[in-house]
Amino acid sequence: xxxxPDDIEIELFLRALQLRHGYDFSQYAPASLKRRIVQLSxxxxxxxVSGLIERVLYEPGFMSVVLEGLSVPVSxxxxxxxxxxxxxERIFPVLASYPQINIWLAGCAHxxxxxxxxxxxxxxxxxxxxxxxxxxxxxAALWQAQEAIYPAREAxxxxxxxxxxxxxxxxxxxxxxxxxxxxxxxxxxxxxxFANHNLVTxxxxxxxxxxxxxxxxxxxxxxxxxxxxxxxxxxxxxGGFLCLGSRESIDFAPSTRDxxxxxxxxxxxxxxxxxx
Amino acid sequence: MSEPRAIVIGCSAxxxxxxxxxxxxxxxxxxxxxxxxxxxxxxxxELLCELLSRHSRLPVIExxxxxxxxxxxVQVAPSGYHLLVEHDARFxxxxxxxxxxxxxxxxxxxxxxxxxxxxxxIGVLLTGANQDGAxxxxxxxxxxxxxxxxxxxxxxxxxxxxxxxxxxxxxxCVPLNDLAPLLNRLCIR
Numbered sequence: 001x002x003x004x005p006d007d008i009e010i011e012l013f014l015r016a017l018q019l020r021h022g023y024d025f026s027q028y029a030p031a032s033l034k035r036r037i038v039q040l041s042x043x044x045x046x047x048x049v050s051g052l053i054e055r056v057l058y059e060p061g062f063m064s065v066v067l068e069g070l071s072v073p074v075s076x077x078x079x080x081x082x083x084x085x086x087x088x089e090r091i092f093p094v095l096a097s098y099p100q101i102n103i104w105l106a107g108c109a110h111x112x113x114x115x116x117x118x119x120x121x122x123x124x125x126x127x128x129x130x131x132x133x134x135x136x137x138x139x140a141a142l143w144q145a146q147e148a149i150y151p152a153r154e155a156x157x158x159x160x161x162x163x164x165x166x167x168x169x170x171x172x173x174x175x176x177x178x179x180x181x182x183x184x185x186x187x188x189x190x191x192x193x194f195a196n197h198n199l200v201t202x203x204x205x206x207x208x209x210x211x212x213x214x215x216x217x218x219x220x221x222x223x224x225x226x227x228x229x230x231x232x233x234x235x236x237x238x239g240g241f242l243c244l245g246s247r248e249s250i251d252f253a254p255s256t257r258d259x260x261x262x263x264x265x266x267x268x269x270x271x272x273x274x275x276x
Numbered sequence: 277m278s279e280p281r282a283i284v285i286g287c288s289a290x291x292x293x294x295x296x297x298x299x300x301x302x303x304x305x306x307x308x309x310x311x312x313x314x315x316x317x318x319x320x321x322e323l324l325c326e327l328l329s330r331h332s333r334l335p336v337i338e339x340x341x342x343x344x345x346x347x348x349x350v351q352v353a354p355s356g357y358h359l360l361v362e363h364d365a366r367f368x369x370x371x372x373x374x375x376x377x378x379x380x381x382x383x384x385x386x387x388x389x390x391x392x393x394x395x396x397x398i399g400v401l402l403t404g405a406n407q408d409g410a411x412x413x414x415x416x417x418x419x420x421x422x423x424x425x426x427x428x429x430x431x432x433x434x435x436x437x438x439x440x441x442x443x444x445x446x447x448x449c450v451p452l453n454d455l456a457p458l459l460n461r462l463c464i465r
Contacts, residue, residue: 031360031388032370072372215371218341218357247354247369249342 009049010034016053021063023137024200025070027224033070040069064140071138075112076157077171079214080246081164083266084120088166090262091241092124095209101130104208104235106199106228107216108134111145112158115174116165117212118188123168127191133206135197142194148184155182199228204235211236215245222252230255233271242269280308280422280463281396282345282365284389286382286412288315288404290432292327294452295402299332299350301456308398308463309345310334311361313353313385315378315404321354328352341369353380360388376408386412395420398462400455402426404436413444422462424448426455 003011010033017023025033041052044065055062078084095101108114114134121127136142159171175182197205199216211232217225232242233255242259244267250256259269287294291314302310316324321338328336332350339351339359344366353359357369359380368388375381386399386409399416401409403426413423423446428434430451440446450458 029362029368031362031368031391032358032372034391035360035370035384035388036372074371074373218369218371222342245371247341247357249340252342 006034006038006049009053010037013037013049013053013056016056017063017066020057023063023067023198027200027221029219029221032219036070036072040066043069067138068140071109071136071141075109075215076154076161077112077116078158078161078165078167079113079116080266081161081166083214083243083246083268084116084161084165086263086266086268087117087243088120088124091210091268092120092126094239094241096124096126098209099129101126101210102206102208103130103132103210103212104206104232105132105134106197106211106213106232108136108145108194109138109141110150111148111194112150113212113214114145114192115148115184115188116162118192119162119167119171119174120165122188130191132192133208134192134194137196137198137200139196142196146189146194148186148189149181150184152177152180152182199231200224204231206235207237208235208240209237210241210243212243214243215248217248218245225250226253226255229253233258236271238272240271242271243267244269278396279465280398281347282309282311282361282389282393283398283400283459283463284386284416285310285312285400285402286314286386286404286409286436287312287402288378288406288408288433288436290403292316292324293432294426295328296331297452298402298456299328299334299336301460302332302334303460303464304333304348306334306348306460306463309347309365310350311339311345311353311359311385311389312350313359313380313382313409315380315382315406315408321352325352339367341367343367353385355380358384360384361392362388363392365392376406378406378408382409383412387415390415390419390421393419393421397421398424398459400424400426400459401437401440402452403431403433405433406435407439407443409436410439410443413440413446417444417447422447424450424455424458427451 162171262268336350360368425440425446428438
């Protein structure tokens with residue numbers, strides 16, 4: 001059986017990204033990736049994906065447009081509030097036993113999850129002992145994450161989420177609103193390091209007590225998902241915690257053998273059995 | 277059309293009632309997988325599966341990421357995620373932006389399923405109050421699959437099936453009562 005033209009174009013486009021710019025998307029889950037690439041070509045006013053290939057090869061600066069298009073970072077603060085509630089009630093008490101707490105937020109996109117966690121850590125009195133590493137492969141997203149400016153229309157949903165997650169105050173205490181935007185309190189990022197890290201190619205860089213990576217691995221094929229999970233395992237100290245997105249399956253990844261569920265339904269796991 | 281391997285169904289307003297009636301009549305020997313994207317306004321897909329299970333002769337479960345689409349099983353898109361089908365007939369999820377103001381979007385499911393199943397796919401568009409699904413239905417037809425639209429005159433809300441007819445056209449346009457027998461006949465040869 002021969003391949004369809006649009007699938008051939010996708011393959012050639014991915015090859016061009018890799019050969020020209022060193023970015024390897026070949027192990028991403030194909031269906032979503034294709035959708036994003038086709039959308040990107042439409043957004044650029046192109047009729048086919050082949051048109052993207054020429055621009056990737058010859059147009060300086062176009063790669064940042066591609067990265068932005070292929071990462072499409074969508075999130076909300078305190079998405080799936082029960083997860084944050086469980087972290088606060090079941091994981092924070094364990095973290096509290098450490099004098100210094102390292103937390104890695106992998107694929108942090110625009111930072112909504114970083115600040116959600118920062119707020120809960122602050123309210124639990126743990127923040128000043130924490131070092132948060134917020135990483136993404138998209139520099140533009142990282143820059144936005146540091147800015148912490150979001151559309152004001154999101155605030156209502158995020159406030160509801162925050163309360164449902166067990167927030168102690170009002171979310172409005174943590175942001176200032178101006179025109180159609182809200183800007184989160186910059187104090188929330190005083191212990192956050194934003195850095196470029198690509199789960200496809202980069203390695204362990206810290207010893208973490210908690211790794212959060214929610215709704216990132218759903219975009220990865222099995223092999224790449226397993227690579228990322230192995231990376232989390234190797235980054236976590238024994239007894240450390242892993243939090244994934246609420247609908248992610250890890251049953252196809254051998255490297256999750258060493259994790260035991262804290263709450264399987266909420267996708268909260270712990271590495272090994274012993275603390276220390 | 278080749279022997280159908282999959283049926284994808286989209287609906288919104290009025291969809292729960294329509295799905296209950298449809299699933300009650302599907303043949304238990306159906307040699308195809310059934311995948312549903314329903315905008316029910318509820319954030320609780322488990323509840324939706326339970327409600328549908330009460331009427332369905334086939335088992336109804338939530339579609340799970342990376343799991344294969346099972347033959348003879350009805351799988352429902354989880355709320356808050358787009359549901360896609362990969363070429364190897366396994367499910368994938370995404371939290372990409374809403375499409376047609378919807379997540380899950382019927383278009384996203386239909387288009388990816390059309391890619392995966394090509395001419396072995398049947399797309400069904402039922403009652404609904406927006407135009408989601410019409411472009412996906414066109415993709416299904418473009419790939420050689422069969423498009424079925426609920427007769428807008430028979431639908432609780434006509435907007436969605438009418439958009440399907442306008443944008444994609446249909447191989448069959450039938451009232452709800454005739455739908456299950458048609459699907460049984462197309463799949464069981």
